[in-house]
Amino acid sequence: MLFLYLFIMANENDNQKKQGQINIELDEKVADGIYSNLAIINHSVSEFVVDFVSIMPGIPKSKVKSRIILTPQHAKRFLKALGDNVARFENAHGEIKDYEQPPIPLNFGPTGQA
Secondary structure, three states: OEEEEEEEEEEOOOOOEEEEEEEEEEOHHHHHOOOOOEEEEEEOOOOEEEEEEOOOOOOOOOOEEEEEEEOHHHHHHHHHHHHHHHHHHHHHHOOOOOOOOOOOOOOOOOOOOO
């Protein structure tokens, strides 16, 4: 198991700062990650739902590989954190090219006949 530690500065009643520790466990299976090349985002008044999908050429059906449900506040924080990380990546490695992607047809899959 891999353990990550996050340190948070918290204010005490006497206005002194104390370091709190949150122990976050990362299971080995989760640490492997899941490949996704498509994200579908929906929202209601109370939550954002992000479905991660892996679609492959020639395979007409795909399944949602992972679903993340966020409060609107967490979705906004995630947007900011992702933007900050993209900016740091580009500062270190250069601009990420954003190539135009053709729309995915509803009949995504083989079109030839034998």
